[in-house]
Amino acid sequence: MTSWKGWLRLAGVSLLATLAGCSQPIAQTPRQQAAPASEVVRLTDAKANLFVRLQHAPITKPAYSTDEIRQFVTAARAAESIEDPLQRCLAYPDPPHSHWSHDAVVAYCRYRLQPMISTTEINALIRNGQTAELDNRLAAALHAQLTQPEAHGLLDAIYLQDFHYDAASERPLLDAWKRASPKSAFAYAASGYAYAEMAQDARGEDYTEKTAPANLQSMSSLLALAENDLQQALALEPRLTPAYVAWIDGANIGRTRDFVENIGERGLAAAPADYAINSDLMFARQPIWGGSPQAMEQLASQAQAHAMENPLLKLLPTEASFYEASDCHCDPKIQLANYHEIFDQLPTTAIMWRAGDLASDNGHPEMVVVYLSETLRFLPYNPLAIRAQANRSFSLTYLGYPQWALAEADKVVATDPQFDAGFRARALAYEALQDYPHAIEALRRAVALDPSSSWQLLELGNIYGYKTREWDKAWEISSQITQKFPNEANGWVLRAMIQVAEPRAGLKDTYDEFNARFGNDPDHQTALSEMREALKQQAGPGGLNSTRLKLPPH
Template identity: 50%
Template sequence: MIVTRRIESGRRKSSKTPQGAGMQGVGRWAACAAMFGMSVFAIAAQAATQDSSGASLQNPGYSRKDIVEFMAKAKSAEQIKDPLQRCLAYPDPPGSHWTPAAVRAYCHYRFQPLMSVSEIEGLIRSRQFAKLDGRMKAALKAQQTDPSAPSRLNLIYDHAFTADATELRPLLDDWKSADPQSAFAYAASAWLYMDMARRARGEKYENDTPQASLDKMRDLLAYVETDAYRSISLDPNVMPAYVALIYGANISENTEYATHFIDDALAQSPADFTVYNTATLVLQPRWHGSIKAMQDLVDRAHANEKKNPMLAVLKNYAAFYEVDQCGCGAQQQTVRYSKLFDEVTTSGNLWNAGDAAADAGADPLAMVLLSETLRFNPSATRARSQRSMRLTSLGDAAWAVQQADIVIKQDPTESAGFSARAFALESMHDYPSAEIALKKAIQLDPKESWQLIELGNIHFVKHEWSDAWDISNEAIAKFPDLPDAWILRGNIQMDQPRAGLKDTFDEFNKRFGNDPEWKERLDEMREGLQVEQQRHATSVAAPSEQNRG
């Protein structure tokens, strides 16, 4: 299996729980607290769990004052329309010691102006090759000398030449043919061939990939090498040629070649962020690298931070990878992640850690990390919807609704925005609007459990017993191994009341009784059974008392 190519880790792994899973576990009780005007910090203090070392899973020492101040500063910064100025004005996590020069460089990296794909294609179509080369040379010079233009040429190549080859391939061939002394033309051609090889290879393991696809990949990678070497011979400073070779070696799962190309690239440009960032991905153990190789590379980057402050972003990269791959669950991941944020890191690492904190019910920490994710990657709609959930839990439902509406506007086909909107509206007791949002979320993603069960919870709160009961039956039929479906049924049976609680208790105990996380729910059902038995005994005894007269 191969890795998806990327310049900067702006993507995250799939969350183990649905976007908006704040209604489960600690998050569920925090949400209820928000609905009734209680402080999530009091709930968190009672609900905080520990890992085997005794470390808190809630947050790395954040006080209520820390979170309130951070939220106020973040909200203020997010009013700034210009994305670069917004990033620069954004608060760092409470108590952190992020290197200001690294933060400034990373903000510029994420939001600097770049030559667009349409501009490049237009210059090729109009055969203005000298002008195109001049623009590329200016980008290279800026990348080498201008602190406000980190990795500018590398980013242009990533954005412009990672594309469908149908129209772009003949354009680049024309550029090479018309300007055979252009290192930029050959580097662009190599980059596109690399992306074509990636697409031909696919994402499956080699044993599951058709031989014809592998053969096509190898043919395309040969073109990558030919054009990249030609580019380097013309101008060894054009770093995208090296990056194309590194990715190409990774696509063919040749770690030895990848390491060779990494060394060549860093010999030419010892402080190039794109090369280091690409290499940290290629050298991961899952791609036949090792933690030691990753750490050696990070140490090498650290030695060059004076030349390029943005390299500080990679300081804990190997440690982040180990936590990401630990297989230890969201709670222990959150403890381990929380120790790694004394220095700024990539938006992808922030997103992964924010997701884990959300899954662990650590809402204050999740809110901070997801906010920092959006600082550097405001187009991350699912991170924004997750952050909206945390804002609701922390008591700012109005801001949460506004954030959910941004998600819905950005991607109206994504259920997460509607779920986040519903969660916030529910906390404001606007149940009719919350129901509308939940039904839309269910329509968009009928395989997701949270929206359906939360709709049942609203009917439960409103004592609309028949509707709540119907949804509990539907939820159990669709998601029989989900505790919340059975909890909804049990709650209805206890509060309406409705017959059958003993059967629900027995089934819940059989399915989840060995999991200590659900002991409290079992105890509640057990108490409900005792109340039911007392009620039944009273109803039986009452006639006999009357008959004594």
């Protein structure tokens, strides 16, 4: 007898794939049986060594047990109900069996969520001729950064938020600020910061030998303007840490390695406990820029001498290990094993997000939920946070939390009704809740938003074929998939299921097409074998003796 849980149940596919910048399951699975606690991958105990040593074995078991995920989800959802963003972050659970520094967590919550002057406010002050007021507010932020433990990195965060993005469009206002306040260190630093960003935009992301000479010339001209403004800013106020940050960033793409290190040394001499200076110099020491993991570790070790003063520096030891793990050119499951080790200590949100997406791509929803929940803990207002929310929603459904998954998907849809991943996440949650009409509605909306993706069509076929038994609709969907996405194996599987279960003629043709396209693929041998078994049960040409076959359960 044919085993319908094998090849005919689209919902039995457990792969996770990245779609539109948001990792999502190819199809819903029955609720996964979690491994017992003894089979859960455990982090090493609190490390005597400051740095993670890379593993060479892939992760093969769940990173967290069912009980650990249940406890984490319960605590995370309770924390996310807190309205105040800082208190929400502080109340959030750390990953199961991790050893995150409490002081570092508190500092990172404050760093990411502290209130600060916005780009809109800054632009309004400049336009209204209130540059003296702007200078006073930035001076107060610098004073707070230097004197108040709860304000570590405040001015650095202001400059990153307000002068790093849309630098070219802000140029006229920054020039107006310099003209209105010719002795303002803050104006020169902002101008230099923006010039450095414009230089990076001009250069692009390709290797130097693949970058047009005109782009490199534009970069050099902009870097010269940046350096001139940044030097003037530091001459007026040597403690102005964002000026060092921008100078390191600019020098890293247009100057020698020694020059970058010289600027870094100057910055650390002025502010040895500044997280942004240390972090940018750490980036500049990556091997891709001519540095090395050893140089990165040296900087992280050096910074720990000031970690009591600024606990944000405790994030730095994860950077070298993360770079090596990300650049290992190895099995993604080996990367995941290393990311899991790195998570023993508090990493940056960039690491959290990268790890969550990789976990999604490689079938570890328990890691997705933990890693992306921690990402959202520290970055709730990031413009791209809805991608992490949608991704987490899929994994919450997969792990058996469809109610929370649906609530998260609804937030994504409300934030951006044109983001198709929100509707896909909503559909999957509704399907898990057996609310098929709403699942179908969400999937059709996803199809309209992104007709280039096969995922939503497959899930529609999944519902029509396996849930509501609307064979004509399921057949129509399977025809669309096989015509539009002929190399999508599950489209042919859906077609074969309908031909067996309804039944409908043509299984031999479907088998031949499937065999021609996927016969040499080891991942599809079970499907081929079970199609052959179904063909043997045919009563005659074009017909099947369906009394011997079991339909998938409702």
